[in-house]
Amino acid sequence: MSSVRRVILLGSTGSIGVSTLEVIRHLNRDEQAFEIVGLAVARSADTLLEQAREFQVEHVSVCDESAAEGITDRTVFSGADAARRLVAEVARPGDLLVAAIVGAAGLEAVVEAIRIGCDIALANKETLVSGGELVMPLVKEHGVQLLPVDSEHSAIAQCLRSSRSIEEVRRLVITASGGPFRTWEPDRIRAARVDEALAHPTWTMGRKITIDSASLMNKGLEVIEAHWLFDLPADQIDVIVHPQSIVHSFVEYVDGSVIAQCGPPDMKTPIQYALTSPDRVEGCGPRLDWQQLTKLDFQQLDHDVFPSVRMALEVIRAGGTAGAIYNAANEVAVEAFLDERIDFGDIFELVATGLREIESRPVSCLEDVLEDDARTRRCIREVLRSRSSTSVSTMKG
Template sequence: MKKRIAILGSTGSIGQQALNVIYQYAENFEVVALTTNRNVELLAQQVKAFHPSYVGIVDTESAREFGNYGLSDTEVISGKDCLVKLATLPEVDLVLVAVVGIAGLEPTIAALEAGKNVALANKESLVAGGHLVMEAARKSGSRIIPVDSEHSAIFQCMAGCDDPRRINRVYLTASGGPFRNYTKEDLRHVTVNEALNHPNWKMGKKVTIDSATLMNKGLEVIEAHWLFGLSIEQIKVVIHPQSIVHSMVEYIDGSIIAQMGKTDMRLPILYALSWPERLESTIGGLDLAAMEPLTFEMPDFDRFPCLALAYKALEIGGTMPAVLNAADEVAVEKFLKGEISFMEIPVMIEQAMKSHKAIQNPDLNTILRVDHSIRRQLM
């Protein structure tokens, strides 16, 4: 029986790669719903290829434009609530949350509350509202299967171990991005094009810039805390330029289990879609004898202060990670537009954090209110 899937954010980088995987494994998966913010041209192409019963288009003007494509067999749901509506469809087995930003939080919670398993590629859901997401999963018994390569690696390395007390620490690996060997002076003159030129991974612009500042790894630290019930002290970041080891788990007996694979996001996507099964990959494996040496080094918190800010936000807790996330999204957008320099990104984030008094145990409305307030403050 085919697994029935809804992809929230099908026109983004992860969404497109997920559809590529589904196309190759058509006998295993059925696409029930696809969503986009406003990229209706690409969405129309996807509808023609995969014939979903539903599409969701957040931007209402774009939804009207979609009507020009004559795809009358697909029901169109538009507006900001479409993500929640499609995430809770009775006929959906698995929801892939691949939207970018805080927009992923509400549909993630809604899908879990509706008893759906969630393949989660949206960092912001756990960063801003991790306690709400995990509580929803606990109450319904639904599973969160991480899509990020690092958390997918930890998820696989922890198979058979649900007790964080047996874990000494986990190592989230980071390539170091394009500026691993830059001095602080060099970093002051980084251009947008240079920052978007990641050495190993093909990703969307926001994630690529976050990788260059190491904020991406900082957000992953917060995610790992919620996903695996780990303390701050148990979560370490290590620079691994080859991006072959996607993360490692060190157990209390000193043994380390690492997950290795090619730098291709379709691999963790395939695992998340097929879990708890494994499907034979068409991407191929590693040639161990031909690989370059694998190296590891500690991150430089001074040159890449975003990583330290993420640890600080997690330590403070409450609404502070939501502030970190909102400020980062605004700062990255300003950098991409040429309004601030690369090294002003962490400065803007730190200022936002200093201006905020964290609210502990926030509900969803409080998180969304704080998120909106920080964005308005920084725009």
């Protein structure tokens, strides 16, 4: 890396954003390799200001308008589309956008960055899950790079460097830790508490992503994302449970060879690879101690207990806005679970309800995705209101 790379970081106060800043500090330790020109958050304005002052960032965005009012010493964008307006203001062709905003909120900003000509380091699963049918043609049209930050997709991308064509690939195998409920009985899983679902055995992540890991909805999202990133159909994408989270994914080739990418369960390594790819430089993450590693376990996923992946494969086959419906229903369901308004097992039922009640349609523009996202959220919230009313009526009776 011979010149300074300009970076816009969306979601700078989340777990991926904080790790990204740690990696950039490391990469800038001898001489500056990266300049951060924009930071975006949902509401954590105080932490954002600390980051902006440390990295001398003059342009920031905060979705929460009241939180943004306290920022007076630099240019601030606020409101629902604040991240997109930040990108429109500061991005230049050749910049790198690190998309680490959780949920569908990052989609508009990513589309804006692609149209400007920015490369994308994608840590936001939902961008491709909801908008892959729109985003991937834009990536090709504008000739930008889409670099996966998720450890599983980063692993696949690294494994695929050994092949000349995707036609050589028989299947992709994404690994799953199995989450905190891997050994639980189905009835106990259904009634799991919020604190139990947040107790992930191997990864440290934000609350929403940790719940997705417990339900294996994160694997469903990753399967759909892999479909778009690597242009493979549902029948060539598989998931296997690997409790140690050392092997991040496999690529099986048509000749019978299998290539795996391994490493400690720490996001700094795939983040750094996205920032420096195709180069590799000294990292700041932990090292894998092979002397302490005695075995690697693999198990089949029980699709009846965790139907998330099975639904995701159907989403791929359906195409259109089905991914946006799947994602939106899950986001509303996870929010309700974290608020202790539903049982853990209700997450699966609510996602299935969204896919059943909202009809998927072809994607011709961003508005198609956003409209079906909004329709699904209204549908699931109405289901939740109806359940709440029924529950109250039952209690009164």
